[in-house]
Amino acid sequence: MIPPFRLKTLICFLLGFLLLLLGGASCSLVPDRDRPDSSRPNIIFVMTDDHTHHQMSITGNPLINTPNLDRLGREGVWFKNAFCTNSLCAPARATILTGTLSNVNGILGNSESKDRIERLNAELPTFPQLLRQSGYQTAIVGKWHLPHDPRGFDYSCILPGQGLYFDPEMIEDGARKSFKGYVTDIVTDLALKYLGGVDPEKPFCLVYQHKGPHRPFTPAPHHEDLYSDQDFPYPETFDDDYATRPIAGKAVDMKFEQSLAKDYGDALDGMSERQKKDWIYQRFVKDHYRSIQSIDEGLGQILDFLDDHNLAENTLVVYTTDNGFYLGEHGWYDKRFMYEPSLRIPLLARFPREIEAGQVEESMIMNVDVAPTLLDFAGIQIPDVMQGESVKPLITGEEVEWREHIYYSYYENSWTLKDFTQADLSDPSFNFFTAHRIGPHRGIRNDRYKLIEYYSEQEYWEFFDLQTDPNELKNRYDDPAMGGIIKEMTTQLRKTQAKYLDTHTWDRLAKPNYN
DSSP, rough: OOHHHHHHHHHHHHHHHHHHHTTOOOOSSSOOOSSTTTSEEEEEEEESSSTTTTTGGGOTTOOOOOOHHHHHHHHHHEEEEEEOOOOOOHEEEEEEHHSSSSHHHOOOOOOOOBBBBBOOOOSSOOOOHHHHHTTEEEEEEOOOOOSSSSSSSSSEEEESTTTSOOOOOOOOEEEEEOOOOHHHHHHHHHHHHHHHHHHTTTTTEEEEETTOOOTOOOGGGGTTTTTOOOOOOOOTTTTTTOOOOHHHHHHGGHHHHHHHHGGGGGGGTTHHHHHHHHHHHHOHHHHHHHHHHHHHHHHHHHHHHHHHTTOOOOOEEEEEEEEEOOESSGEEEOSSSHHHHBBBBOOOETTTTSSSTEEEEEEEEEGGGHHHHHHHHOOOOTTTOSSOOOOHHHHTTTTOOOOSSEEEEEOSSSSHHHHHHOOOOTTTTTTTOOOOOOOOOEEEEEEEEEEEOOOOSOEEEEEEETOOOOOOOOOTTTTTGGGGHHHHHHHHHHHHHTTTSSSHHHHTTTTBBBO
């Protein structure tokens, strides 16, 4: 009897010989998923932490010089209107991995308590898992910040939790290991080392994620004096009085002088509250900008590696962050609220083989679109469970109908409006799950208007005309002139909730032991 593998070889040989005689192609025993295939792009996905949408010189920001981020935009596409769907670290990362919103993937916030335990839905496919199954080499280096070990990666070297800026401990394929140096440089070195060892016969996907510029915004030593000879201008809303937004007015612990004074110790001795606010702003925001510089330098090394090894043409590079951030807008730091600084995110992509250079895409993109887009470029079927849309048609010249609004839903700190308006915020017992007491809210935004619902036992709404009020200072929800538009957008909000399976998430949150 002929052994099965020999029989298969014989049949394949005969078929190949016959096809050759007929002018056809020979048969291969190599499975499709392992066949070297230049049509499948390599993928490098780069993500930072708390990088604002305008902190790139490509946006016209005169305070910063980011030649390598700009290079991605010049040689590819800058998505001018990109947004997160839940402005927190862990939820954004889960959304990007799974292509699903927080209410589906299970990561609603950064916090856990006895009443709420969050785990990423293990049944959901992630883009690294699907790429790996299709024959990609996969790796992650840098920040992870999810409550489970990385899944779908051949290699991982991640920071535990937030990690440290200097001499961090990292977890390499499950084993803890100490590294010396500045974390941004270390993560870049790990990325370069991985790229230098990939199998050239198979496509790769590298997830390359930085700790920076997350608080405490510690810059590299060679950037410590950057901006020391200048004062940054203060945002137009730095002294916001929150006159028409009572919920925003209660977020006192997001104010510079309220929460950050302890970070600077004796340096603030003898200062008035106003002097503290101004001093902290200059130091805090400059350190944030300084941290961005090392990230840009690291990205430049990655792009140079691709050039030097003839990989640039067939490598899709995507850059984004987990969420936006307040750098003095409304007198705040941090994120969470559905206002523009924390809602909008930077998003850049370059793939010379298929993406025409120099594009500025105005369509409204959400971070839930990242996973479908990567899979689409890789030629992998997008699972039905993914709620985002591939942006590939938008940037490769195809005709496509696109969304006219984006959706946002924030779940942490599930208490009532009464708690906000009547509680003594100086009372230590008023702490709930996190230090930042921003209640659950959701909303939609189109190219001009934004509607926000703060939901609980009582309701409070905000409505902004971004064309006449880009800083979102005047809540016009009770303006009779806006009544028709508000009614239309409220109907659209409910339809969008249903579309994204988010209609009853609040009901589940209100129950104890949510899992």
